Amino acid sequence: MSGPFTSSKFTRRWFIGAAGGAIAASAVAPKFASAQAKELRILTMNLPFGEALRDEIAKEYEAASGTKVITDVTPYDTLQEKVFLEMGAGSSSYDIFTTDCIWVGAAINNGWAISVEDQKAQNPNLPDIKWDSVIPAALPYIADLNGKKYGIPATLTTPSLIYRKDLFEKYGLKPPGTWPEYFEVLEKGKQALEADGQKDTYATTLIQASQDPGYSDWTFHLFGHGPIKDGQYILDKEGNPIFNEHGRGAAALEALHKIAPYCPPGFLGFDYGEAANLYGSGKALMLLTWNDFYADMEKEGAVVKGLNGYVAIPRHEQQVNPVGGFQLFINSKSKNAEEAYRFFAWMMEGRGFELIRIKGEKGILTPTDLKNPEIIKENPYLDTWNHIENSAYIPVWFEQFTEVQRIIWEEVAASLAKKKTSEEAMTEAEKRVREVMGR
Amino acid sequence: MNSRWIPWLFMAPALVLIAVVTIYPMIYSMIISFQDVRLARINQAEFVGLDNYIRLLGDTAFHRSLLLSIIYVIGSVLGSLVLGLGLALLFDRDLHGMVLWRSLLIVPMVVTPVSIGLTWRMMYSDQTGVINFALGQLGLPRPLWIESPDTALVSVILVDIWEWTPFMFLILLAGLRSLPLSPFESARVDGASAWQRFIYLTLPMLWPVIAVAVLLRAIDALRIFDQIFIMTRGGPAQATDLFSLFLYRTGFKHAYISYAAALSWVLLILTTVLLVYFVRVTGVFRRKEVVAPEMTT
Numbered sequence: 001m002s003g004p005f006t007s008s009k010f011t012r013r014w015f016i017g018a019a020g021g022a023i024a025a026s027a028v029a030p031k032f033a034s035a036q037a038k039e040l041r042i043l044t045m046n047l048p049f050g051e052a053l054r055d056e057i058a059k060e061y062e063a064a065s066g067t068k069v070i071t072d073v074t075p076y077d078t079l080q081e082k083v084f085l086e087m088g089a090g091s092s093s094y095d096i097f098t099t100d101c102i103w104v105g106a107a108i109n110n111g112w113a114i115s116v117e118d119q120k121a122q123n124p125n126l127p128d129i130k131w132d133s134v135i136p137a138a139l140p141y142i143a144d145l146n147g148k149k150y151g152i153p154a155t156l157t158t159p160s161l162i163y164r165k166d167l168f169e170k171y172g173l174k175p176p177g178t179w180p181e182y183f184e185v186l187e188k189g190k191q192a193l194e195a196d197g198q199k200d201t202y203a204t205t206l207i208q209a210s211q212d213p214g215y216s217d218w219t220f221h222l223f224g225h226g227p228i229k230d231g232q233y234i235l236d237k238e239g240n241p242i243f244n245e246h247g248r249g250a251a252a253l254e255a256l257h258k259i260a261p262y263c264p265p266g267f268l269g270f271d272y273g274e275a276a277n278l279y280g281s282g283k284a285l286m287l288l289t290w291n292d293f294y295a296d297m298e299k300e301g302a303v304v305k306g307l308n309g310y311v312a313i314p315r316h317e318q319q320v321n322p323v324g325g326f327q328l329f330i331n332s333k334s335k336n337a338e339e340a341y342r343f344f345a346w347m348m349e350g351r352g353f354e355l356i357r358i359k360g361e362k363g364i365l366t367p368t369d370l371k372n373p374e375i376i377k378e379n380p381y382l383d384t385w386n387h388i389e390n391s392a393y394i395p396v397w398f399e400q401f402t403e404v405q406r407i408i409w410e411e412v413a414a415s416l417a418k419k420k421t422s423e424e425a426m427t428e429a430e431k432r433v434r435e436v437m438g439r
Numbered sequence: 440m441n442s443r444w445i446p447w448l449f450m451a452p453a454l455v456l457i458a459v460v461t462i463y464p465m466i467y468s469m470i471i472s473f474q475d476v477r478l479a480r481i482n483q484a485e486f487v488g489l490d491n492y493i494r495l496l497g498d499t500a501f502h503r504s505l506l507l508s509i510i511y512v513i514g515s516v517l518g519s520l521v522l523g524l525g526l527a528l529l530f531d532r533d534l535h536g537m538v539l540w541r542s543l544l545i546v547p548m549v550v551t552p553v554s555i556g557l558t559w560r561m562m563y564s565d566q567t568g569v570i571n572f573a574l575g576q577l578g579l580p581r582p583l584w585i586e587s588p589d590t591a592l593v594s595v596i597l598v599d600i601w602e603w604t605p606f607m608f609l610i611l612l613a614g615l616r617s618l619p620l621s622p623f624e625s626a627r628v629d630g631a632s633a634w635q636r637f638i639y640l641t642l643p644m645l646w647p648v649i650a651v652a653v654l655l656r657a658i659d660a661l662r663i664f665d666q667i668f669i670m671t672r673g674g675p676a677q678a679t680d681l682f683s684l685f686l687y688r689t690g691f692k693h694a695y696i697s698y699a700a701a702l703s704w705v706l707l708i709l710t711t712v713l714l715v716y717f718v719r720v721t722g723v724f725r726r727k728e729v730v731a732p733e734m735t736t
Binding site: 270278 | 477478479480481482494497499500565566583585586587588591671672674675676677678688691692693694695
């Protein structure tokens with residue numbers, strides 16, 4: 001046998017030469033590759049905005065910039081674990097990562113994200129980011145408590161009270177603008193439904209099976225009394241629990257106790273899906289939850305399509321709507337941070353959000369879209385944005401917030417299950433939150 | 440090579456594998472249980488001594504989940520044992536079609552837990568579930584099953600009993616079939632009733648099998664996760680927030696990995712103590728002659 005791979009050719013010198021060549025090639029290769037083909041890797045979620053990032057946005061951005069966008073789309077349940085594991089371990093596998101607003105504190109406080117303001121300061125040649133392409137309510141969750149910006153918003157949502165316009169008209173009810181009006185509608189609605197022979201239709205339901213909706217139900221009542229301290233409602237800027245100052249937390253819980261008799265049996269086991277099914281199948285007069293869940297009510301073929309009216313959250317002293325959503329941040333360990341910044345600047349030009357909306361995302365956040373009559377006609381719940389007087393932000397800047405949210409919901413649910421009074425539940429919640437916050 | 444080392448050489452790959460995938464993670468979890476480690480910054484560990492263990496002494500959520508797990512294990516194991524034993528006694532005979540019946544009975548055991556969780560969640564639904572539909576048709580009350588904090592724990596225990604009764608049935612049937620026939624024939628000749636034969640012969644001779652089955656089931660029930668996660672996610676109002684769900688939430692949802700490690704060590708120690716006590720009390724692994732006890736007729 002002869003040729004280059006015969007044993008006689010494999011001398012020590014040959015091996016040393018080959019190894020040297022391989023090392024030199026590997027040293028040169030990354031620089032060469034980055035100069036030739038730029039690449040951005042994004043970790044995101046399987047909502048329409050994430051799918052648009054993977055499909056239309058990736059295609060259009062590559063055509064515009066020559067940078068290939070590779071997107072890893074994962075379900076919500078695994079997104080948190082993946083984000084925390086990757087970023088917590090200091091991995092550079094992704095250049096851009098997605099957060100739910102309740103993880104923002106973890107992203108900023110632990111140094112996972114680079115401030116886009118710092119990046120711009122380091123390299124003035126980078127393009128400006130057009131912050132006014134999104135509504136102001138979208139900005140607090142991409143910034144720290146001092147307002148320094150770290151990322152860009154991806155979606156935005158707020159709650160609306162959805163109600164059956166046809167039944168309200170039939171029973172002579174008016175959509176409530178205040179909480180006393182709301183309780184009046186509950187009682188009158190219940191009586192009217194009974195008189196109408198609609199035994200299986202309920203005035204409303206609370207959504208208490210899991211942390212996010214369970215906590216949200218309570219905040220809808222808490223926020224209406226206005227901020228408690230430093231413009232905050234749950235924790236002050238030092239992380240002390242303030243939600244039950246002046247008995248406000250217990251009063252909000254009492255309001256939920258007043259609603260409970262108007263809910264279907266077993267509402268403590270209702271998650272978003274069950275509540276949406278109840279209203280969507282025509283078995284509830286009204287429902288108060290996040291706008292995301294109303295998209296299905298307006299779809300072609302939906303039982304209640306065209307029968308719905310939407311109003312903002314009723315007021316106590318103030319009209320206050322909380323805000324939620326998803327954000328995009330640049331990984332501080334990314335080797336393509338400047339390219340990621342350029343991608344953010346491109347997104348905020350507006351074309352990216354347009355592609356996201358076309359893909360079917362309902363968490364719309366551009367002022368032009370939210371004022372567009374065609375879009376509002378198709379998604380009437382989005383009109384709530386145009387009637388909000390005050391926005392409330394949950395204290396996501398503390399990374400223990402998910403635990404705080406969990407504790408408050410547990411105590412709220414325990415009280416609704418009649419294991420504790422409202423005062424006992426809120427006192428216990430304060431105590432547990434103080435422990436978690438190290439106060 | 441010294442022949443003394445040859446067995447070790449052959450065992451080495453397996454030992455290395457066990458060390459890497461079992462022993463190292465255990466040691467690591469023990470170490471981080473004495474540190475403050477968050478998933479959000481896993482590389483920054485701070486030694487905190489016994490802080491995590493002290494914290495769980497006052498953690499009401501931990502106490503609740505532990506108590507719920509104990510109730511779950513007792514309910515589930517006892518339920519499946521009684522039913523499994525009853526079925527084993529019923530099927531311990533050579534009748535026509537028994538093979539088919541025995542095969543059908545073990546179906547629940549081979550279904551994946553996620554499918555079981557989803558199926559039962561649908562069946563239990565007050566609005567759309569087949570169980571309440573049937574009860575309604577019969578004019579009976581329609582319980583809220585997993586939607587009420589008063590009935591949710593019992594409901595998930597019933598699902599576990601349904602799934603694992605076949606396991607008990609199989610083990611106990613195998614045990615019954617292996618019992619010697621002569622003591623039973625002698626007892627019958629002496630005029631012992633069926634109940635007496637069961638109490639004085641079957642149960643004592645079957646005891647080691649029962650004890651092993653209970654041991655295996657208890658360990659399995661203690662670490663239940665997927666079914667409950669699918670059916671109730673620990674709710675409503677934390678009525679089914681078992682220890683494994685609490686542990687998962689602490690470690691991966693609240694990203695408090697060192698506290699979760701401390702919790703898992705406490706669970707491991709508690710389980711080991713209880714199992715050792717159980718084994719000692721039942722004498723299940725003690726070598727002894729099986730002697731039929733004296734009967735009083």
